[in-house]
Structure formats: C-alpha cells, structure tokens
Amino acid sequence: MIEFIKTLISGLGLGSIYALIALGYTMVYGIAKMLNFAHGDVIMVGAYAGIVAFTSAGLPPVFTVFLSVAACTLLGVLIERFAYKPLRGASSLSVLITAIGMSYLLQNLALMIFGSQQQAYPQYVKLPSVTLGGITIDGITLLTLGVTALIMIGMSLFINRTRLGKAMRAVAEDRGAAELMGISVDKTIALTFAIGSALAAVASICYGLTYVYIKPTTGAMPGIKAFTAAVFGGIGSIPGAMLGGIALGVIEQMAKTYISPLWADAIVFAVLVLVLVIRPTGLMGKEVQEKV
Amino acid sequence: MSEGILSVQNMSVSYGSIHAVKNISFEVQEGEIVTLIGANGAGKSTTLNAIARLLPASGEIRFAGDSLMHVPGHAVLKKGLAMVPEGRRIFLRMSVEENLEMGAYITPRSSMQEQMEDVFRRFPRLEERRSQIAGTLSGGEQQMLAMGRALMSKPKLLMMDEPSMGLAPILVEQIFGIIRELNAAGTTILLVEQNAQAALSVADRGYVMETGRIVMSGKAEELLASPAVKKAYLGG
Numbered sequence: 001m002i003e004f005i006k007t008l009i010s011g012l013g014l015g016s017i018y019a020l021i022a023l024g025y026t027m028v029y030g031i032a033k034m035l036n037f038a039h040g041d042v043i044m045v046g047a048y049a050g051i052v053a054f055t056s057a058g059l060p061p062v063f064t065v066f067l068s069v070a071a072c073t074l075l076g077v078l079i080e081r082f083a084y085k086p087l088r089g090a091s092s093l094s095v096l097i098t099a100i101g102m103s104y105l106l107q108n109l110a111l112m113i114f115g116s117q118q119q120a121y122p123q124y125v126k127l128p129s130v131t132l133g134g135i136t137i138d139g140i141t142l143l144t145l146g147v148t149a150l151i152m153i154g155m156s157l158f159i160n161r162t163r164l165g166k167a168m169r170a171v172a173e174d175r176g177a178a179e180l181m182g183i184s185v186d187k188t189i190a191l192t193f194a195i196g197s198a199l200a201a202v203a204s205i206c207y208g209l210t211y212v213y214i215k216p217t218t219g220a221m222p223g224i225k226a227f228t229a230a231v232f233g234g235i236g237s238i239p240g241a242m243l244g245g246i247a248l249g250v251i252e253q254m255a256k257t258y259i260s261p262l263w264a265d266a267i268v269f270a271v272l273v274l275v276l277v278i279r280p281t282g283l284m285g286k287e288v289q290e291k292v
Numbered sequence: 293m294s295e296g297i298l299s300v301q302n303m304s305v306s307y308g309s310i311h312a313v314k315n316i317s318f319e320v321q322e323g324e325i326v327t328l329i330g331a332n333g334a335g336k337s338t339t340l341n342a343i344a345r346l347l348p349a350s351g352e353i354r355f356a357g358d359s360l361m362h363v364p365g366h367a368v369l370k371k372g373l374a375m376v377p378e379g380r381r382i383f384l385r386m387s388v389e390e391n392l393e394m395g396a397y398i399t400p401r402s403s404m405q406e407q408m409e410d411v412f413r414r415f416p417r418l419e420e421r422r423s424q425i426a427g428t429l430s431g432g433e434q435q436m437l438a439m440g441r442a443l444m445s446k447p448k449l450l451m452m453d454e455p456s457m458g459l460a461p462i463l464v465e466q467i468f469g470i471i472r473e474l475n476a477a478g479t480t481i482l483l484v485e486q487n488a489q490a491a492l493s494v495a496d497r498g499y500v501m502e503t504g505r506i507v508m509s510g511k512a513e514e515l516l517a518s519p520a521v522k523k524a525y526l527g528g
Contacts, residue, residue: 163393163401170383170394176346177381179365180374182398182445 013141015249016148020203021226022241024196030236038102040223046204054122061124076197110216118215121208234285303351327491330501374447380438384427395444411440488525
C-alpha cells in the first residue's frame with residue numbers, strides 16, 4: 001500500500017510536468033491550428049538558461065527562475081514570428097515540417113553551445129521531504145504539485161473569466177468571426193506562444209530540480225510524451241491537457257513500479273492507442289455540432 | 293450623388309484563378325438600407341467579406357471618408373463597420389453573454405453593460421438565455437445573437453449576409469422588422485439576400501448581382517416592379 005501511494009505521488013509529480021508542457025501543445029493547436037513540435041525543446045532551452053543563470057552567472061534563485069521564464073517566453077514568440085507566421089495560410093504539412101526543423105535547429109544549437117555532455121541542473125531550491133503516515137514525499141515533488149495546481153487554476157480563470165482569455169477561445173473557434181469582433185488574430189497567436197513557452201519554462205525548472213541532468217536532447221522525450229498527453233486528453237482542450245498529463249505520468253510510474261521500467265514507455269503509448277481507438281477525440285475532446 | 297458612408301470603386305476579388313467579383317462599384321449613403329440581391333454564387337457574400345477586409349481585393353473601398361484598402365480585418369470594426377456574416381458564425385461553445393462580450397471587445401468595459409442591456413431590450417429572448425451555450429440555441433435565436441453581437445460596438449454601418457437563411461417565414465418577418473427598427477434608430481444597413489422580395493421590401497435601393505458583376509441598380513420599388521427582376525428573382 002505504501003509503495004502504491006509513493007508511486008502514485010511520484011506519478012502525479014511527473015504528470016504535473018507533462019501537464020504543464022501539454023498545455024502549451026494544446027493551446028497552440030487550438031488557437032494557431034498547428035502542432036508545434038519544437039515545444040519540447042523550449043524546455044531544454046529553459047533548463048540551460050537555468051544552468052547559465054545560476055551556475056555560470058551566479059544569480060540568485062529568484063532571478064534564475066525569472067530569467068528562465070523570460071528566455072523561454074521570448075524564444076516562443078520569436079519562433080512563432082520568424083518560423084511559423086510567414087507560413088500562415090500555407091499547407092499544414094509545410095508548417096509541420098518547419099516545426100520539426102525548428103526542433104532539430106534548437107537541439108543542434110544547444111549541442112554547439114553546450115556540447116553533448118550532460119550537465120547538472122543547479123539544485124537552487126532545497127526543500128525538506130515530508131513524512132506522513134510512514135510515507136516520505138520528496139519536497140521538490142510537493143513543490144511541483146503545488147505550482148502546477150496553482151498554474152492550472154490560474155489558467156482556467158484566465159481562459160474562462162478574462163476578456164483576453166475569451167478572445168483566445170473566440171480565435172480558437174472561428175478566426176474570421178474573431179477578426180470581425182476586432183480581435184487581432186496575429187496578436188492572439190503570439191500571446192498563445194508566449195504563455196505556452198512560459199509554462200514550458202516552469203516545466204523546465206520542475207524537471208531540472210527533479211531529474212537534475214540536462215543535455216541537448218532533454219526536451220525531446222518529455223515533449224513527445226506531453227504531446228501524447230495532449231492528444232490523450234483531447235487536443236485543443238485545456239482541461240484535457242491537464243487531465244491527460246496527470247494520467248500519463250501516473251500510468252508511466254505505475255508501469256515502472258509494477259510491470260517493468262523497460263516497458264513503461266511502450267505501455268504509455270499503448271494506452272494512447274487504446275484511448276484513441278475507443279474515443280478518437282480523446283478523453284475531453286469536443287465533438288462539435290454545427291447548426292446551420 | 294455625393295460620396296456615401298461606404299463607397300466601393302472598381303473592386304475585384306479573386307480566389308486563385310477564379311474572379312468572384314469583377315470590377316464592381318456602388319455606394320451606400322448614410323441612413324439608407326441598401327440591398328445586394330442575386331442568385332447563389334453571384335458574388336454577394338464575397339463582396340461583403342472583401343469590404344470587411346477578410347478577403348484581399350483590388351480597387352478602392354472607402355468608409356466614412358477613409359480608404360479601407362490598407363486596414364487589417366480586425367481594425368475595420370473600430371471604424372464603425374460591423375458585419376453579421378453568412379451562416380451567423382456565432383461562437384457556438386461560448387455562452388450568449390460571452391458572445392455579446394466579444395462583440396464589445398473593442399469598446400470600453402464601462403459602456404459594455406449598457407450596450408448589453410440595449411441588445412437585451414431589442415432581443416428579450418437573448419436575455420432569457422444569457423448563460424446558455426450558443427450552440428444549443430435555435431436557428432432564429434442564433435440569428436438574433438449574431439445581430440446582437442454585431443450591435444454591441446454601436447456600428448455606423450451594419451452589413452448583413454443572408455439574415456433570413458434557414459428561418460421560418462414568421463422569423464424572417466421578425467428579423468426584417470428588426471432591420472427596419474435598427475435603421476430607424478440611425479444605423480445604415482447593407483443587406484445581402486437571396487430572398488429578393490423581402491430584401492427589396494425593406495430597402496431604399498438595391499443592386500442586382502450576376503456572376504460577379506452588378507447588372508442592375510435602382511430604387512427598391514423600381515426593382516420590385518421591374519419585369520427582369522421579377523422574372524429572375526421573384527418567381528415570375
């Protein structure tokens with residue numbers, strides 16, 4: 001039982017990281033109607049930004065966090081402005097290829113700058129672990145869970161309650177009609193990339209503090225798993241990305257503990273296939289009914 | 293005739309190699325109801341979409357004295373030009389109230405509540421359903437929401453694309469009654485309709501479009517009485 005609860009909690013921690021990344025995938029898909037395969041690599045950039053800020057430049061933790069978020073946000077906006085925006089109106093295949101190219105570009109730039117050796121992410125946040133009823137929970141895992149919960153509440157409020165959040169939903173639903181309302185589609189898409197990338201920065205911090213070692217391909221696997229989580233939850237759906245990310249993390253840790261660490265990834269992707277066979281739109285995917 | 297609130301000069305619109313609208317010119321004077329009638333595919337909706345800057349066009353489009361040719365689509369509403377698009381295109385996953393809020397996206401928050409009350413006075417049914425998801429409304433209610441949404445910014449000119457489409461005759465009558473009321477309250481209206489009879493009976497003037505060109509124009513009653521219009525669009 002104790003083992004089960006411990007596995008569940010570490011699954012929730014991992015799932016939180018996936019959920020943060022999946023939010024970026026799903027928002028960009030919903031609003032810009034594209035799969036941003038470079039999104040995972042933004043996490044890698046965020047992690048290196050943390051290493052440079054804390055380890056190399058000796059900045060205090062608060063500035064390190066700030067710098068990581070700023071670097072990722074700027075990167076996301078620049079990627080959209082220079083790689084994807086010129087392709088607005090091009091076929092979705094061209095955009096997809098560009099996104100894959102951007103992913104490799106970022107990985108190779110990191111390889112050139114930081115080399116292929118893995119580097120340690122500075123452990124600038126130290127939290128004592130908590131023991132509750134015989135179960136010891138890592139402090140960083142609790143921090144990850146808390147931060148993710150706050151971000152999810154914040155994102156839900158932003159999307160559902162604020163004028164800007166509603167404008168994002170309007171653009172996601174019908175670009176032309178949103179333009180008629182005076183909403184700038186270009187600005188809304190840029191904002192979406194900014195938010196998604198800022199969330200990726202938060203994910204990079206949680207990832208670095210939990211898993212420590214960073215290399216140029218660090219973003220690839222969490223990226224693809226978060227994409228899986230977004231599809232699993234229903235791509236385009238924000239609650240779906242949250243639920244999908246958490247579910248995927250828990251399934252992965254359970255598979256590692258109770259089946260085999262070697263099989264964990266295969267099981268994760270098999271679950272995705274199964275869900276999509278039963279519910280092609282994902283767990284929370286919308287089947288839109290149009291009335292004419 | 294002096295330059296109207298809306299003036300379209302030699303406008304052409306193409307989709308790839310298809311010329312959907314060919315070199316058309318027309319005017320709408322302040323306070324008028326003007327209708328563009330014509331068969332399906334004549335280029336009426338394309339014309340409205342080009343004026344709203346949702347489609348690239350060549351020629352000249354002037355609104356309230358300024359050229360719209362370099363104005364991006366999202367900035368047209370700020371000039372006082374709103375459109376109720378074909379098929380309504382309300383935000384189906386958002387509530388009635390949120391749809392109206394989107395209509396007031398460019399207006400200051402302080403005047404939004406007042407404007408919403410105004411829309412609710414005109415469409416009491418929308419107030420009853422204010423928190424309902426728009427996709428669950430009936431066709432007539434959706435049309436009212438689309439019109440209410442377009443009115444939220446208090447436009448000077450309202451363009452409407454087929455407001456009668458798919459509605460029962462009694463609702464069509466109601467919608468056209470509202471168009472008259474809006475016009476009486478000072479809104480200039482450019483109306484695109486396949487239902488030529490209904491459109492010409494509310495309009496001051498009309499233009500007849502055929503395969504991308506304007507083939508006839510005149511006072512609404514003249515067009516209603518014209519044998520050619522009768523034969524082609526009014527069922528004999």
